[in-house]
Amino acid sequence: MLKTFSLGGIHPPENKFSAGKKIEVLPVPAQVTVPISQHIGAPATPVVAKGDLVKVGTLLAKSAGFVSANIHSPVSGSVLKIDDVLDPSGYRKPAIFIKVEGDEWEESIDRSTQLKKEITASSEEIIKTIANAGIVGLGGATFPSHVKLSVPPGKTCDLLIINAVECEPYLTADHQLMLEKGDEIMVGTQIFMKALKVDKAIIAIENNKPDAIKHLQSLASSYPGITVEPLKVQYPQGGEKQLIDACIKRQIPSGKLPIEVGAVVQNVGTTVAVYEAVQKNKPLFERVVTVTGKSVTKPSNFLARIGTPISNLIEAAGGLPQDTGKVIGGGPMMGKALVSTDIPITKGSSGILIIKNEESKRKPVQNCIRCGKCITVCPMGLEPYLLMTVSDKAMYDIAEERRIMDCIECGSCSYTCPSSRPLLDYIRLGKGKVGQIMRSRTK
Amino acid sequence: MNTLTISPSPHVHSGDSVKKNMYGVVIALVPALLIAFYNFGLGAFVVTATAVISCMLFEHLIQVYLMKQHTTIWDGSAMITGLLLAFNIPTNLPIFIIVIGALVSIGIGKMSFGGLGNNPFNPALVGRVFLLISFPVQMTSWPVPKNLPFTYTDVTTSATPLSVMKEAIASGELPTNVLDQIPSYRDMFLGLQGGSAGEMAGIAILLGLAFMLFRKIVTWHIPTAVIGSVFILTGILHYINPMMYAPPMFHILSGGLFLGAVFMATDYSSSPMSKKGAIIFGVGIGVITVAIRLFGAYPEGISFAILIMNAFVPLIDKYIKPKRFGETPAFAK
Numbered sequence: 001m002l003k004t005f006s007l008g009g010i011h012p013p014e015n016k017f018s019a020g021k022k023i024e025v026l027p028v029p030a031q032v033t034v035p036i037s038q039h040i041g042a043p044a045t046p047v048v049a050k051g052d053l054v055k056v057g058t059l060l061a062k063s064a065g066f067v068s069a070n071i072h073s074p075v076s077g078s079v080l081k082i083d084d085v086l087d088p089s090g091y092r093k094p095a096i097f098i099k100v101e102g103d104e105w106e107e108s109i110d111r112s113t114q115l116k117k118e119i120t121a122s123s124e125e126i127i128k129t130i131a132n133a134g135i136v137g138l139g140g141a142t143f144p145s146h147v148k149l150s151v152p153p154g155k156t157c158d159l160l161i162i163n164a165v166e167c168e169p170y171l172t173a174d175h176q177l178m179l180e181k182g183d184e185i186m187v188g189t190q191i192f193m194k195a196l197k198v199d200k201a202i203i204a205i206e207n208n209k210p211d212a213i214k215h216l217q218s219l220a221s222s223y224p225g226i227t228v229e230p231l232k233v234q235y236p237q238g239g240e241k242q243l244i245d246a247c248i249k250r251q252i253p254s255g256k257l258p259i260e261v262g263a264v265v266q267n268v269g270t271t272v273a274v275y276e277a278v279q280k281n282k283p284l285f286e287r288v289v290t291v292t293g294k295s296v297t298k299p300s301n302f303l304a305r306i307g308t309p310i311s312n313l314i315e316a317a318g319g320l321p322q323d324t325g326k327v328i329g330g331g332p333m334m335g336k337a338l339v340s341t342d343i344p345i346t347k348g349s350s351g352i353l354i355i356k357n358e359e360s361k362r363k364p365v366q367n368c369i370r371c372g373k374c375i376t377v378c379p380m381g382l383e384p385y386l387l388m389t390v391s392d393k394a395m396y397d398i399a400e401e402r403r404i405m406d407c408i409e410c411g412s413c414s415y416t417c418p419s420s421r422p423l424l425d426y427i428r429l430g431k432g433k434v435g436q437i438m439r440s441r442t443k
Numbered sequence: 444m445n446t447l448t449i450s451p452s453p454h455v456h457s458g459d460s461v462k463k464n465m466y467g468v469v470i471a472l473v474p475a476l477l478i479a480f481y482n483f484g485l486g487a488f489v490v491t492a493t494a495v496i497s498c499m500l501f502e503h504l505i506q507v508y509l510m511k512q513h514t515t516i517w518d519g520s521a522m523i524t525g526l527l528l529a530f531n532i533p534t535n536l537p538i539f540i541i542v543i544g545a546l547v548s549i550g551i552g553k554m555s556f557g558g559l560g561n562n563p564f565n566p567a568l569v570g571r572v573f574l575l576i577s578f579p580v581q582m583t584s585w586p587v588p589k590n591l592p593f594t595y596t597d598v599t600t601s602a603t604p605l606s607v608m609k610e611a612i613a614s615g616e617l618p619t620n621v622l623d624q625i626p627s628y629r630d631m632f633l634g635l636q637g638g639s640a641g642e643m644a645g646i647a648i649l650l651g652l653a654f655m656l657f658r659k660i661v662t663w664h665i666p667t668a669v670i671g672s673v674f675i676l677t678g679i680l681h682y683i684n685p686m687m688y689a690p691p692m693f694h695i696l697s698g699g700l701f702l703g704a705v706f707m708a709t710d711y712s713s714s715p716m717s718k719k720g721a722i723i724f725g726v727g728i729g730v731i732t733v734a735i736r737l738f739g740a741y742p743e744g745i746s747f748a749i750l751i752m753n754a755f756v757p758l759i760d761k762y763i764k765p766k767r768f769g770e771t772p773a774f775a776k
Contacts, residue, residue: 007768012455090449169455241768251769326448332455339449353454360448366461366518367560372716373459376662381767383716386760403767411453418459419560425451 032307041067133277168331188271293354325360384413391430465519471651486534495525530641668725
C-alpha cells in the first residue's frame, strides 16, 4: 500500500505526452527579456544600465532584502533598455532587455559535465552560495531557496524532503530531469542536507514514474541518508503540506510553515540548480520547461534560457496549433493562462501547456446541488461551497472562521463540481479580502 | 494570431455533471422499478408513468410561466422526484390523487424554494406525506402482490407486514407468533410483501445502492447510519422485551426503510454536506423511525423521520465541520 496524504485529493487524467522525451537544449534567442521580479518577495534592484556589456552569468539585478533573489544574465550581449513588460503573472513589470551577441560565459563558471561529488563548502557557505546564485523554488512557487534553508531560531529541522512528485497533469520536466541528472540530484540533496545539518532525506516520487523511481533508488544506495519514497498518484500531492503528510504523517497546523513539524521541502529541479551553483559555481539562468498539449505536434522538454519568449519554445515544439484557445504557463490545475506568446519564461516556468479551443471554455454554471463532492476532494478539509457563498455575500467573518486562508488554491473543488461552479475563483476573492482584514488587525 | 482565452485556474474539469449524477440515480432505481412491475403489473406502470410525467410537466410549467426561467426538466431531477413519489404510494391510487401529489412535491416541495438544490425537504416525501394526511384511506390500502397483473384500482388489498405487526401487538399477541402470519424474511427481502410500489424489495434497492456507490453518486454514510441505527435500536428493545417488540431483522426488511435510507435520505439538497453530519443525520432518522414505529400512531415512520431530520440539516451544517487539515496535533517534540 503506497503512502499518500490523508484528506481529499483527485486523480485527473495524467496526459504526460512529453514523458521520456530527452531534454533538448533550446538555441539562444536573438533577444531576451529578463523580469526583475521572478520570485516571491521584493523585486530585485537592477545593477546594469543601458549599453552595458554582460556575459552569461553576470549579475543583472541584486536581491532587495532577505526574501528576494539575485537575477543573472542568461545570455551574453548588451543591455538594450530596462522597461515594463507583460510577465507570466499577467501584469506589466520592469524587465531588463538584452540583445544577444555570441555566447560567452563568465570564466568563474565550471562548464565541465564531470560529476563533482565532494562537498567542500560549509553549511553557511552553501546557504550564501545558493542566495548569491539567485535560486528559487523551481516547482512554480518561486520562493527563494536560501530562506527555507535558514531555520529560524527556536525551531529544529530533522528531515529534508525532495519534492519530485510532479502531480500536475501534462508536466514532465522534473521526471526527465530525474532520468538524466540522477547523480546531480543526489549530490544536490546532500548539499541541502549539509546546509540544514540533517542526516535524513526523502526523495518523494509519484508511482506513475516507475523508471525514475528505479533509477534514483539504485543511485541512492551509494548516498547515505537518502531514501526514495514512491507515493500513490494523487493530486495535489506536490503541495508542501500534503507532501509532508504523505511522507511522514505530520500535519502542519493552520497558518504555519513546514519547519513547524521539523521538515524542509525542496523541489527536485531546485536540487539540480543547487548542485550546479555550489559545485560548479553556476547561477540560475536556465531551466527545463515542458512544452505540451493535446494538439502540440512535438511535445518536448527543453533546457531554455530565462527570458526566452515562449513563442520560441512553442515553435521548437512544432508551432502554435491553429485551434489553440488557451496558452498556460504551468500545469492545467494551477497554471496561469497567458495573454500572449511574447511573454518570456522565468525561473518559475515549469511548462507551457497549449489547450485546444473547444476545451478552453468553461461549461455554464448551474445551481449548487449540495452533493458535497467539493468537501470530499478538498485536501485541506474545507467547505468550498460555503466559502464561495460567504465570499460572494461578503460575509468575511464567517469565511475567516471557516478557515478560508488555509486554502492552497489547488483547484480540486472547481475541477470536481458537477454544476461547474467557479468555487476557487470566489474563494480567491474571499482570501484577498480576509487577508487584508487580518493584516489591518495586526497593525 | 489567435485570441487567447484568459481564465483563472484550474483549466480542466472532471466532466462530471448534474445530469450524470441524476440519471445515475434513475438507473439505480431501475431494479426496484422492475420488481414493482413484476409484483403489481399494470397498476405499477400507471402510477409510475403518471407520477413521472406530472412531476416533469409541473416543473416545466412553473419554471417557464411562473419563474420565467429556462426549463431544466431534462436534468433528471424531476424524473427522480416522480419515480420516488410513485415508489412511495400504493399502486391502486387513483390518477387524480397522484397528480395532486406531484403538484405538491414539485410546486411546494421544490420550486417554491427556488428549484434544484434549494429544497430543504425531500420533495417526493413532501408530496407523499401530504397525500397520507389528505387521503388516509386510499394511501393505506395496498394491493396484494402478484394478483391480477392487468387490473389497476379494482384489486384486492392487504395490510403491510408492519401494520399487521402493529395491530397484533396492540391486541396482545406475541410478536414472534405474528411472524408466521406475514411473509418470511427471505420473501420480504426479495420483494414478496405488501407495500408501496417501490419499497418492498430490499435486494433491488441494495443493487441500486451498489451502483450509486460505484459511480460515486452517494457515499455509504447515510444509508449505513439509518439502517444500522434501526437495527441496533430495535435489537436492544427486542432483547429487553421480546413480548412487546419485533426482532430487528423484521424492522429493517419491512416497510420503506431500505428505500428511505438509500434513495430518500440521500437526496443531495436535503441532507448534510459533511460526512460527520451525514452520520448524525442518518442516526437521527433511524431513531425517529423506531420511535414512530414502536410508540407512535402510524405503523411506518421513515417518511416523517426523514422530513424531521431534513429540518435539522442547516443546523447540522452550521455546527458540524469536516475534519480540517492540521487539526490533529500529529507532531510533538
